[in-house]
Amino acid sequence: MKALYFDRFGGPEVLQYGTLPDPKLADHDVLVKMAYIGLNFADIYRRKGTYHIEKSTPYIDGYEGLGMIIAVGKKVTKHRLGEKVFFVDVPFANSELVAVPESHAIKVPAELNDKIIACVGLQGLTADFLAHDLGKNRPNQTVFIHGISGGVGQILSQILTADGVNVYGVTSTREKQKVALTQGAKEVFLRNEPWLHDWLERFDTVYDGVGVTLEQSIELLKHKGNLVFYGMAGGNPPKVDLVTLLSQSKSILTGDLWDYLTDYWERIARSKRLFSYFINHQIHISEPTVFPLKDGVLAHKLLESGNNVGKILLKP
Structure with a gap:
């Protein structure tokens, strides 16, 4: 099979494209021929060696994608040949073929097209868990989202809006501002424009996946407000003064999606809740940028530049 891989950590230039052995299929695995592979900031961290990556020689990045089942293990009962599935937490996804545990494969709903699902798998389930497990905002509350026009930000903003929450945010360009x-x-x-001073202590919840903006996020919170911290797309967060938080009754909430996607049925239930927003036309996403898998270097460079609007997909 063809794959995007690397044998040392570093910048996008360490990525290589070539032929590697096909994956071995265990009894409870399905073999998926990939149609689309999602690129995420976590893949950048893994390539740099600053985030957990599954052991392999060479390293193969990527944890989410969509495709068709072309083989099944001897003990598979939940899926069948020819079925379209997606997954968000299976390693070695930057390949033409991926061995997926049947408990991690989620059937593609007929009401949505493949490209939409490939765009919103991981980022959509992340936005869903941020909104419903951490933020838990009530109708008419006011929230702020850093990176509101990014992959997670777009979906999170629309989930909250559909739930009756007042959404504000910040982004980097006029184009992204218009999208949001x-x-x-x-x-x-x-x-890059002055706005912060007029909005201090105005928000019930701030969602921050940027990291370096953590102090700013705390300033934006009302007393008794909650900061939902979920990533470091802009760099590591500064240290937080807990005494200051205590004096203002402000809280920081964090979480890892993998502590919520605990089994097959949890994946199914959460996916159905997420996709209901799309089926009911409450969420619309930007057209993704699609790169051939062989051009993975260019895809990584674009994601790191911050100039993309919405999702980046790789296509074998």
């Missing part, structure tokens, strides 16, 4: 406003945000600020 079109998707229902009340107001979207540009990062």
Whole structure:
């Protein structure tokens, strides 16, 4: 099979494209011929060696994608040949073929097209868990999202809007600002313009997947507000003064999606809840940027640049 791989950690230039052995299929695995592979910031961290990556020689990045089952293990009962499935937590996804544990494979709903599902698998389930397990916002509350026009940000903003929450955010360009406003945000600020001072202590919840903006996020919170911290797309967060948080009754909530996707039925239930927003036309996403898998270096460079709007997909 063809795959995108690397044998040392570093920048995008360490990525190579070539032929590797096909994966071995265990009794409870299905073999998926990939149609689309999702690229995420976690893949950047893994390539740099700063985030857990599954042991292999050479390393193969990627944990999410969509494709068709072309073989099944001897003890598979939940899936069948020819079925389209997606997954969000299976290693070695940057390949033409991926061995997927049947408990991790999620059947593709007929109401949605493959490209939409490939765009929203991991980022959508992340946004869903941020909103419903951590933020738990009530209708008419006011929230702020850093990176509101990114992959997670777009979906999170629209889930919250559909749930009756007032959404504000910040982004980097006029184009991204327009996207976020079109998707229902009340107001979207540009990062390089002065806006912060007028919005201090105005929000019930701030969602921060950027990291370096953590102190700013705390300043934006009302007393008794919650900061939902879920990533470091812009770099490591600064240290937080807990005494200051205590004096203002502000809380920081964190979580890892993998502690919530605990079994097959949890994946099914959460996916159905997420996809209901799309089926009911409450979420619309930007057209993804699709790169051939062999051009993975260019895809990684674009994601790191911050100039993409929405999802980046790789296609074998």
